[in-house]
Amino acid sequence: xxxxxxxxxxxxxxxxxxxxxxxxxxxxxxxxxxxxxxxxxxxxxxxxxxxxxxxxxxxxxxxxxxxxxxxxxxxxxxxxxxxxxxxxxxxxxxxxxxxxxxxxxxxxxxxxxxxxxxxxxxxxxxxxxxxxxxxxxxxxxxxxxxxxxxxxxxxxxxxxxxxxxxxxxxxxxxxxxxxxxxxxxxxxxxxxxxxxxxxxxxxxxxxxxxxxxxxxxxxxxxxxxxxxxxxxxxxxxxxxxxxxxxxxx
Amino acid sequence: xxxxxxxxxxxxxxxxxxxxxxxxxxxxxxxxxxxxxxxxxxxxxxxxxxxxxxxxxxxxxxxxxxxxxxxxxxxxxxxxxxxxxxxxxxxxxxxxxxxxxxxxxxxxxxxxxxxxxxxxxxxxxxxxxxxxxxxxxxxxxxxxxxxxxxxxxxxxxxxxxxxxxxxxxxxxxxxxxxxxxxxxxxxxxxxxxxxxxxxxxxxxxxxxxxxxxxxxxxxxxxxxxxxxxxxxxxxxxxxxxxxxxxxxxxxxxxxx
Numbered sequence: 001x002x003x004x005x006x007x008x009x010x011x012x013x014x015x016x017x018x019x020x021x022x023x024x025x026x027x028x029x030x031x032x033x034x035x036x037x038x039x040x041x042x043x044x045x046x047x048x049x050x051x052x053x054x055x056x057x058x059x060x061x062x063x064x065x066x067x068x069x070x071x072x073x074x075x076x077x078x079x080x081x082x083x084x085x086x087x088x089x090x091x092x093x094x095x096x097x098x099x100x101x102x103x104x105x106x107x108x109x110x111x112x113x114x115x116x117x118x119x120x121x122x123x124x125x126x127x128x129x130x131x132x133x134x135x136x137x138x139x140x141x142x143x144x145x146x147x148x149x150x151x152x153x154x155x156x157x158x159x160x161x162x163x164x165x166x167x168x169x170x171x172x173x174x175x176x177x178x179x180x181x182x183x184x185x186x187x188x189x190x191x192x193x194x195x196x197x198x199x200x201x202x203x204x205x206x207x208x209x210x211x212x213x214x215x216x217x218x219x220x221x222x223x224x225x226x227x228x229x230x231x232x233x234x235x236x237x238x239x240x241x242x243x244x245x246x247x248x249x
Numbered sequence: 250x251x252x253x254x255x256x257x258x259x260x261x262x263x264x265x266x267x268x269x270x271x272x273x274x275x276x277x278x279x280x281x282x283x284x285x286x287x288x289x290x291x292x293x294x295x296x297x298x299x300x301x302x303x304x305x306x307x308x309x310x311x312x313x314x315x316x317x318x319x320x321x322x323x324x325x326x327x328x329x330x331x332x333x334x335x336x337x338x339x340x341x342x343x344x345x346x347x348x349x350x351x352x353x354x355x356x357x358x359x360x361x362x363x364x365x366x367x368x369x370x371x372x373x374x375x376x377x378x379x380x381x382x383x384x385x386x387x388x389x390x391x392x393x394x395x396x397x398x399x400x401x402x403x404x405x406x407x408x409x410x411x412x413x414x415x416x417x418x419x420x421x422x423x424x425x426x427x428x429x430x431x432x433x434x435x436x437x438x439x440x441x442x443x444x445x446x447x448x449x450x451x452x453x454x455x456x457x458x459x460x461x462x463x464x465x466x467x468x469x470x471x472x473x474x475x476x477x478x479x480x481x482x483x484x485x486x487x488x489x490x491x492x493x494x495x496x497x498x499x500x501x502x503x504x505x
Contacts, residue, residue, distance in 0.1 A: 044464055046377075046383075048382050048383065050378055050381055073382070074384040075379070077382060078384050080382060082379070082382040083384075084375045084378065084379060085375070086374060086375065088374060088375040088378065088379040089372075089376075090379075091370075091374075092367075101383065102383045105383060105384070105385055106383075160382075217358050
């Protein structure tokens with residue numbers, strides 16, 4: 001579904017991704033973990049074509065998007081939904097208008113059908129009676145839920161998450177984790193999550209990939225990673241645990 | 250020596266890069282303006298913001314500009330008995346220069362800064378990235394409607410400014426300075442030509458392009474959080490104002 005082949009990206013003289021290889025399985029939750037400032041967000045933005053690699057290939061459903069023009073890239077992007085770190089809701093629009101935005105842009109649904117879908121998606125993420133509220137009236141956790149509702153509005157095949165639990169208190173973090181797992185089960189979409197929250201990653205992931213110094217250094221199920229005897233993986237997990245889970249990338 | 254040249258040339262390189270990015274944004278805006286979907290609803294919304302909501306400011310500045318101009322020119326012309334020329338001088342100055350330039354400066358302060366702040370905030374809170382991920386081009390959705398609205402509305406605001414400026418000047422000239430009303434109006438009709446008005450409106454449209462293009466450019470290239478948004482807003486007002494004055498000179502030289 002998603003294949004990253006020898007992706008290299010530098011900003012000025014700093015190499016952020018260094019011949020990175022990663023295959024992401026369809027209809028599963030893959031969590032890419034790494035330290036703050038380690039290039040996780042850059043990697044995620046490569047997958048959806050917001051950043052182009054210096055070299056390497058990004059294959060989405062058999063199409064290499066690394067050199068596509070904007071028009072073709074926009075077509076591929078319709079397969080995606082993305083939840084940003086701070087939800088990135090349009091603050092000039094209501095919650096309902098935010099969730100309706102991709103539907104109005106890319107479908108010919110009637111207003112009634114759009115409203116119905118908006119309510120369905122908001123119910124799916126556990127929100128009711130918020131359609132007329134502005135994003136500024138919502139808590140951090142609620143904003144993320146609305147962001148997720150918007151991300152899945154068009155029933156995308158792939159949903160990307162940029163640090164979904166960062167900045168949330170432990171109870172809300174758990175609640176967002178449960179929401180992600182439940183939503184993936186119902187939508188059967190491919191979820192790609194970047195995080196430095198190792199505990200959260202072990203809870204929700206089908207597969208965990210470890211990003212270190214621009215490369216994926218270990219990939220496996222949570223159990224495989226947790227029980228790994230590799231001293232490097234052990235140290236990596238220890239470092240991430242030490243880093244805490246409230247720091248932003 | 251090389252180090253000195255590097256140091257001295259840095260601002261020039263920055264300036265050339267900045268101009269290049271602004272021109273690329275302009276070309277991209279033009280290309281997106283003719284591709285569907287045509288976003289008329291957003292354009293009308295922006296026309297309301299740029300035009301309708303600026304009418305109050307333009308009325309006040311236009312009227313007082315005309316009034317003070319009448320006052321100043323009257324005292325100058327009185328020295329050689331040329332008071333009858335106050336009306337025509339005022340009308341020429343308003344239609345050719347003061348109407349378009351002062352309107353553009355006021356709209357830059359009110360609208361150009363708001364464009365930079367709004368788009369800058371959208372940039373630093375990843376709302377522009379969110380548009381991209383939803384296959385919506387930010388230039389077409391955000392920049393093109395703002396530039397179109399500014400190009401269309403600045404001439405309309407300038408007509409209002411010209412009109413209230415001349416009315417304000419008439420009020421001061423005729424009612425306070427006792428210039429003959431018939432002569433005041435006759436001289437305006439005699440001397441001011443339609444070309445003076447048209448050329449002033451072309452200038453206004455060009456200033457609309459400058460202030461909206463610079464505002465949008467500074468907004469979508471904002472980096473660095475709230476501080477960056479503040480910096481982008483200030484820079485957009487300063488750069489737009491400077492460019493308006495510089496381009497005014499060259500447009501005047503070509504047109505009149």
